[in-house]
Amino acid sequence: METVNPEVRIDTYIRNVANALEQVEREGVKNEVIEIARAYLKDSIYYLSRGDQFNALATIAYAEGLLDALRFLGIAHFNWSRTDDLIRRAQNKVFVAGTFEIIHPGHIAYLRHAWTLGRVVAVIARDSTVKKIKGRDVIIPENQRLEVVSNIVYVHKARLGYEGDMFRVVEEERPNIILLGPNQPFNEDSLREELRKRGLGNIEVIRFNDYVDCPLCSTTKILKAISSRFNQNNQLP
Structure with a gap:
């Protein structure tokens, strides 16, 4: 039997609780205990992303206990997932990349989905790269963008x-x-071909296509809104 290291075991435990919570939410069950369980889940994801296995294990155990109590009382209904698929996901390394200049709901949805596939490595574009691609200087410098993304709960590692x-x-x-x-200007087939040429043909390339519907779900829109308000009032709020 393959040995699974403690960190992967805890990650698998977390994903199982997350799946159970999703089942409960689909049933439309809402109460304060579920909100507390969700808070413990988020805490556990964060602790594990920071390498704190002790607190990650403690908080996810609290969440599991609350959900099991609700199931025992007949308030919530769910099934625990098989661990083999969850272990595979916990062992996956998922590569995401972007500018991440002004964090908005679209970024969070992207990173959250990445987390459902495995442990997330987020690569932050360099200032010079952004200028070359977007034709403008960045507002938020690379090290500051790195610091922000490093502390997003779904990100295991940022660089x-x-x-x-x-x-x-x-x-x-x-x-x-x-x-x-959704908006990254890369052709999946061309990317796969370049990876193959570099001996990386085993990497799966997929696209997150769920657009988040909100008024300011792009950095460009946010910057235009700030500029417009400043021009109208000649001052920022």
């Missing part, structure tokens, strides 16, 4: 990319999955 060769960081990280965002 800066490289200037020039975008595949260099992929070669170093060796992910199982590359998850593209």
